Amino acid sequence: MNTKREMAELLAVKNRILIFPHVHMDGDALGTGAGLCCALRKLGKEAYILIEDEIGDNLQFIDDGFCVRIEDGETPDAVFEKYLGKKADLCIMVDCGSPDRFEKRKEVFFAGEVTGCIDHHGTSKPIADYNFIDAGAAACAEIMYDVLRELEDVTGADIIDKQIADALFSGIMTDTGCFVYSNTTIHTHEVAIELMKKGVDSSAISANIYESDSFAKIRLNGMAVDAMRVFADGQAAITIVTQDMLKECGAVMNDAEGVVDTLRSIKGVEIAVFLKELAENEIKVSMRAKSYANVAVIASEFGGGGHIRAAGCTLRMPAEEALKTMISVVTEALGTQTKPE
Amino acid sequence: MNTKREMAELLAVKNRILIFPHVHMDGDALGTGAGLCCALRKLGKEAYILIEDEIGDNLQFIDDGFCVRIEDGETPDAVFEKYLGKKADLCIMVDCGSPDRFEKRKEVFFAGEVTGCIDHHGTSKPIADYNFIDAGAAACAEIMYDVLRELEDVTGADIIDKQIADALFSGIMTDTGCFVYSNTTIHTHEVAIELMKKGVDSSAISANIYESDSFAKIRLNGMAVDAMRVFADGQAAITIVTQDMLKECGAVMNDAEGVVDTLRSIKGVEIAVFLKELAENEIKVSMRAKSYANVAVIASEFGGGGHIRAAGCTLRMPAEEALKTMISVVTEALGTQTKPE
Numbered sequence: 001m002n003t004k005r006e007m008a009e010l011l012a013v014k015n016r017i018l019i020f021p022h023v024h025m026d027g028d029a030l031g032t033g034a035g036l037c038c039a040l041r042k043l044g045k046e047a048y049i050l051i052e053d054e055i056g057d058n059l060q061f062i063d064d065g066f067c068v069r070i071e072d073g074e075t076p077d078a079v080f081e082k083y084l085g086k087k088a089d090l091c092i093m094v095d096c097g098s099p100d101r102f103e104k105r106k107e108v109f110f111a112g113e114v115t116g117c118i119d120h121h122g123t124s125k126p127i128a129d130y131n132f133i134d135a136g137a138a139a140c141a142e143i144m145y146d147v148l149r150e151l152e153d154v155t156g157a158d159i160i161d162k163q164i165a166d167a168l169f170s171g172i173m174t175d176t177g178c179f180v181y182s183n184t185t186i187h188t189h190e191v192a193i194e195l196m197k198k199g200v201d202s203s204a205i206s207a208n209i210y211e212s213d214s215f216a217k218i219r220l221n222g223m224a225v226d227a228m229r230v231f232a233d234g235q236a237a238i239t240i241v242t243q244d245m246l247k248e249c250g251a252v253m254n255d256a257e258g259v260v261d262t263l264r265s266i267k268g269v270e271i272a273v274f275l276k277e278l279a280e281n282e283i284k285v286s287m288r289a290k291s292y293a294n295v296a297v298i299a300s301e302f303g304g305g306g307h308i309r310a311a312g313c314t315l316r317m318p319a320e321e322a323l324k325t326m327i328s329v330v331t332e333a334l335g336t337q338t339k340p341e
Numbered sequence: 342m343n344t345k346r347e348m349a350e351l352l353a354v355k356n357r358i359l360i361f362p363h364v365h366m367d368g369d370a371l372g373t374g375a376g377l378c379c380a381l382r383k384l385g386k387e388a389y390i391l392i393e394d395e396i397g398d399n400l401q402f403i404d405d406g407f408c409v410r411i412e413d414g415e416t417p418d419a420v421f422e423k424y425l426g427k428k429a430d431l432c433i434m435v436d437c438g439s440p441d442r443f444e445k446r447k448e449v450f451f452a453g454e455v456t457g458c459i460d461h462h463g464t465s466k467p468i469a470d471y472n473f474i475d476a477g478a479a480a481c482a483e484i485m486y487d488v489l490r491e492l493e494d495v496t497g498a499d500i501i502d503k504q505i506a507d508a509l510f511s512g513i514m515t516d517t518g519c520f521v522y523s524n525t526t527i528h529t530h531e532v533a534i535e536l537m538k539k540g541v542d543s544s545a546i547s548a549n550i551y552e553s554d555s556f557a558k559i560r561l562n563g564m565a566v567d568a569m570r571v572f573a574d575g576q577a578a579i580t581i582v583t584q585d586m587l588k589e590c591g592a593v594m595n596d597a598e599g600v601v602d603t604l605r606s607i608k609g610v611e612i613a614v615f616l617k618e619l620a621e622n623e624i625k626v627s628m629r630a631k632s633y634a635n636v637a638v639i640a641s642e643f644g645g646g647g648h649i650r651a652a653g654c655t656l657r658m659p660a661e662e663a664l665k666t667m668i669s670v671v672t673e674a675l676g677t678q679t680k681p682e
Binding site for chain 2: 173177178179180181182184185186189190192193196197201202203204205206207210211212213214215218219221222223224225226227228230234237262263265266267268269
């Protein structure tokens with residue numbers, strides 16, 4: 001393990017850098033990567049964030065020409081040539097400490113002259129040449145702020161500006177659930193203050209990340225919740241999104257993400273059941289348990305599976321029959337699975 | 342206008358204190374009141390929070406025997422006698438600066454020997470004997486923290502403990518939307534740090550406030566969202582909760598908190614308008630702006646007020662007419678208020 005200072009010293013002397021956030025980027029992965037990429041470019045270096053999948057709609061405001069996507073079958077040399085002219089002298093993972101989280105890019109990563117890792121996941125191993133991993137940091141962006149302050153010190157340059165601050169703040173906001181998750185520390189707020197001094201616009205960032213839902217999505221969620229039924233003495237809630245509902249709202253099935261969490265948030269509800277009518281007689285079932293129930297065993301009765309508290313299966317029957325079936329099996333399961341005192 | 346120090350000096354010398362948060366208490370009104378009440382009791386004083394309506398389910402964790410409810414027709418003397426033995430030597434409003442926000446209690450308030458007001462609403466007037474109103478504070482709880490620090494200084498006592506910190510943090514969390522609304526300042530984070538040093542459990546507070554919804558509440562919210570209308574070319578969204586909807590869901594009006602934020606979260610929506618039918622021909626209007634619109638000026642047209650991005654008013658007309666009225670004035674406002682480039 002290295003220190004933040006050593007990571008800054010490494011960044012200071014490298015000139016062709018590729019940054020590797022994890023797949024399915026969240027605000028912290030992209031925010032940290034963008035903050036670093038922007039800082040390196042301000043120092044006159046060639047830097048890109050190499051990604052392998054799409055950037056979520058709600059995160060695109062963070063990318064300012066930083067992200068480039070690897071193409072299928074592209075070799076490390078081809079990637080280096082395309083973006084840097086020659087081999088990267090540093091490939092650095094951020095918010096990511098395991099090659100299985102950047103599967104399509106790992107060959108490129110390990111082909112860099114030197115590799116680095118800045119991360120905050122407790123499960124990450126120091127597999128790069130230079131590593132700073134701090135599981136006590138609420139967000140990787142919180143660590144990156146400290147590293148960039150060190151980089152300012154090492155280079156004598158004034159680096160952290162509003163754009164970098166906005167990117168890092170996005171990461172902190174995402175990974176702390178807006179400063180409420182138990183990972184939030186005094187240092188998290190201290191970093192937030194320093195970023196605010198650089199002009200962070202927290203309400204604009206929040207509007208981008210959390211308030212960019214389509215009218216169709218909000219409407220569909222309202223309709224699905226309005227249609228919910230609570231059963232098993234209030235211990236379970238179920239609802240469905242049908243193809244007709246999608247049509248009525250002008251929504252797509254992806255817009256129904258989040259419905260099952262809303263059902264689970266009801267006081268007293270242990271099992272939330274959410275049905276998606278993918279096609280006639282094809283009903284996808286998602287189940288979530290709150291604290292003690294095992295929904296994986298229920299899913300396995302229908303050839304499905306998953307985790308104890310989050311599982312799913314597919315029923316080949318009409319929607320109304322699927323609702324009745326799930327109400328029946330979940331009621332039975334809640335009768336046999338004992339709630340701990 | 343007085344200083345925070347003068348408010349602390351006032352609190353230090355008074356011994357029988359009633360605290361008046363606004364009706365329909367939110368986390369800031371109750372959190373500020375509870376923080377103050379707890380502090381006064383720690384100093385050996387008689388103190389109660391006098392309320393006139395129910396405490397929301399999700400806020401009950403903040404009340405620890407602080408709140409007492411005025412009964413219909415109860416005189417000021419009867420209230421004083423019942424809780425304090427004799428007349429209150431201080432009646433103090435918190436998160437509230439207008440008698441119409443504590444209608445049923447205003448006689449009691451003005452019957453106190455001395456009156457005070459600690460508030461952060463820009464539309465509040467200094468109508469008490471001692472007033473500290475700071476519209477620059479994100480939450481009234483943020484001001485109360487500073488006042489209690491002054492009170493520690495004035496009395497030499499160690500006052501702010503985990504219970505007080507949790508109460509004040511609840512207020513800050515509520516009124517800043519978890520540190521993301523544009524009212525959040527560097528000082529907000531500074532106060533958060535000081536409260537965290539006292540042991541605040543932000544994730545438990547968040548679970549209480551945001552994840553303890555009743556079936557009736559979730560159902561009501563779904564119904565309200567399902568009924569929403571989007572207008573002004575998608576720049577505004579409006580919906581209403583009527584008494585009939587409450588009956589159908591078995592919900593109370595407090596359960597509708599959050600609907601306005603859901604409307605505001607729609608992509609492209611700048612102004613969210615939420616109507617509550619409190620009684621026939623009595624429609625309470627809440628408005629929220631996302632990034633640039635001034636809803637306080639709209640509210641003031643109808644004798645209401647509030648903050649630039651969060652304001653409200655009451656319309657004396659049938660529900661359907663109120664909907665039409667608000668659609669009309671908000672459309673007009675969006676036409677004249679220019680969106681920044």
